[in-house]
Amino acid sequence: MxxxxxxxxxxxxxxxxxxxxxxxxxxxxxxxxxVAPLPKEYSQDQLDSQIMVPPGQVVALETTASGLLHYECKANATTAGTIGWVLVRPEADLLDRTGKTVAKYSGPPATWTHIDGSSVVGTQVALAPRVGATNLPQQLSTGASGTSPGVLQNITYIQRIKTKGGQDLSKTCTQTELGNKMTQSYQADYIFWKAA
Structure with a gap:
């Protein structure tokens, strides 16, 4: 017991x-x-039609960028006889949706280089206004990929959306300010697409 x-x-x-x-x-x-839920699949539903990627494409990479845009007061090459702030060099770090730095943005020409060595050069095809006078417009570019294999190989389109800052060009730029430089900070999402 x-x-x-x-x-x-x-x-x-x-x-x-x-x-x-x-x-x-x-x-x-x-x-x-x-634990954060998985991000929702990317949607173009809220974008202006002129910067939408055409059907037959899928998202290859979604990123958020933070960087600087360097301007110079100079004669505008596209509009003869005018002087203004001209973008001479962008630089930004791109983070994926987990917060990891995965690529860099530089130029000219506009070039995105992934940490795996792959890269793509963009050519602007359309702009859409972004609310706020000092925010860069949203943009659609076609992509020409470099020869190195990786995430940015075979990219067909690059979207720049959700822009913030980067375009406060209110500082005087006239004949007497030619050669002056100015730097603007900015943020944007870059979405990279490839053929399905």
Missing amino acids: KSTHNILWAYTKSASVTLAMVTGTAALITACSG
Whole structure:
């Protein structure tokens, strides 16, 4: 016959194990509930039609960029006889949806280089206004990929959307300011597409 002490000890041990299991399960459930859900599939539904990618394309990479745009006060090559702020060099780091830096943006020409060595050069084909006078317009470019294999190989289109900043060109730029330089910070999402 077991003593009362042994029975009490067995119940206490059993209760402690049960409590540890319940507490551990609750902690695990709480930890899992903090895990971010998978990002939704990219949609063009809210974009202006002129910067939408045509059918038959799929998203190859979604990124968020933060960087600088360097301007110079100079004669505008596309509009003879005018002077204004001309973009001479962009630079930005691109992060994927997990927050990892995966590419760099530079130019001219507009070039995105992935950490795997692949790259793509963009040629602007359309712009769409972005709310806010100092925000860059949204943009659609065609892509010409480099020869190195990787994520940016065979890219057909690049979208620049959700722009913020980068275009406060209110500083004076006249004949007397020719050669002056100005740097603007900006943010944007770059979406890279390839044929399905």
